Amino acid sequence: MPEKKTEPWTMASMDELLALARAMEQEAIDGYVSLAARMRAENRPDLAAVFERLIAEEREHIGKVDQWLGSRAPEPITLAKPLFDDEGAGVVAPELLTSYRAFSIAVRNEERAFVFWTYAAAHAPSEEIRQAAERMAREELSHVATLRRERRMAFHEMRRADSDSRKGDLPAFEERLSKLLSRVPAPAFGERAERLRGFANEALERASALRVVPPAETLLLQHVPKNVTGRIVPLCEFLLDCYLDLAERGRTDSVRARMQTLASEVIRCLYAAREQ
The missing domain is CATH 1.20.1260.10 (Ferritin, core subunit, four-helix bundle)
Structure with missing residues (x-):
């Protein structure tokens, strides 16, 4: 072979x-x-x-x-x-x-x-x-x-009793992701940190776009696990779940395509973050 x-x-x-x-x-x-x-x-x-x-x-x-x-x-x-x-x-x-x-x-x-x-x-x-x-x-x-x-x-x-029922907000989560990505120390990770900062800018762009044209509701935002916003990987995981859920529930091709595009961007960020 x-x-x-x-x-x-x-x-x-x-x-x-x-x-x-x-x-x-x-x-x-x-x-x-x-x-x-x-x-x-x-x-x-x-x-x-x-x-x-x-x-x-x-x-x-x-x-x-x-x-x-x-x-x-x-x-x-x-x-x-x-x-x-x-x-x-x-x-x-x-x-x-x-x-x-x-x-x-x-x-x-x-x-x-x-x-x-x-x-x-x-x-x-x-x-x-x-x-x-x-x-x-x-x-x-x-x-x-x-x-x-x-x-x-x-x-x-x-699931354990380590989750609460507070509602989440996708733009706020994207802004939080941008902050976490921007805090990766450049001396420690060099080019990888620069890549993550590029993803930080993408997260801000997603947040802005979501505020201008809000997505539909997803039940995932009704029950947000504790500490999901504390680290890059779990936050990316949660955002990806939300976008894929919204894509699946989308009623039009344009809505599904938009959510799939957001999901694609988050997957690339998630993949890079796991390489740290």
Whole structure:
């Protein structure tokens, strides 16, 4: 099986793009299969069932790629560096794992795939490949939305008494995110800090736009967890949930597109923040 030697997001042809898309989905399936087997061996059928659901989800994704392939059968390829990350779930004590954490792993892997395809689109050598990569990015954003709903359900099943029912305000949360991003010390993180400051400006722009044209209501803002505004990552997570929920509930294409655009921007910020 040939190994991809170029930058992972640089596609030389449509065949390479489709082969890589399939390889990424298969990589996720293999990871979840391993985790499911371990959970069964550790007598955790509850978590094995969660990973089995994730396997089924990824197999559905492969089915979509195969439909796109049609009669084409490109040679399988592998990345020099795997994109799937089980975040230690394969070695951590099973008592420390929860369904919430399992879905969190899946969410982050789908977000990573989304960022991958946005880079692929930006570096596409042709219009055909750019459009295909953008389509893959849209598919991954849909997967992110589905898995984040599953994760919210898992969270509510195990939620503790560390949340209150105060109402939230999206523009205020975006302004808070901008402040947190601006406080990242430049000497400590250099170029990464500059990138986060760029995201800080984007957050202010979102806040301003949301005040001019307020979005619809989302129930997520009726029950805001404590300390969600204390750090960049949890605040990004919460904002992303809100935008994806609003996109799902949007009554017009323009509303859904607007919320998906905001969600895309927050995912990129979230991805960068996690690299700190």
